[in-house]
Amino acid sequence: MEDNFKLEIISPEKIIFSDNTAMVTLPSYEGDMSILKNHISIITFLTPSAFEFLIILFLLIFWPMSAV
Numbered sequence: 001m002e003d004n005f006k007l008e009i010i011s012p013e014k015i016i017f018s019d020n021t022a023m024v025t026l027p028s029y030e031g032d033m034s035i036l037k038n039h040i041s042i043i044t045f046l047t048p049s050a051f052e053f054l055i056i057l058f059l060l061i062f063w064p065m066s067a068v
Helices: none
Strands: 005-010 013-023 022-027 032-037 051-055 057-061
Touching: none
Parallel strands: none
Antiparallel strands: 005 013, 022 032, 022 051, 051 057
């Protein structure tokens, strides 16, 4: 069974990242949230900081330029 899903990180100007991932960890005001495939729909405010996503066996950390 495939546990990956498509993740796209977009800005108004371009697509920054587009690939399959197994999990995304996002910083929200309620605390960090990890999202897996078929996660329940949710609307929340994100904090301007780094977030992580897992691709195959590598953990990538994305730090938005506006948070620097």
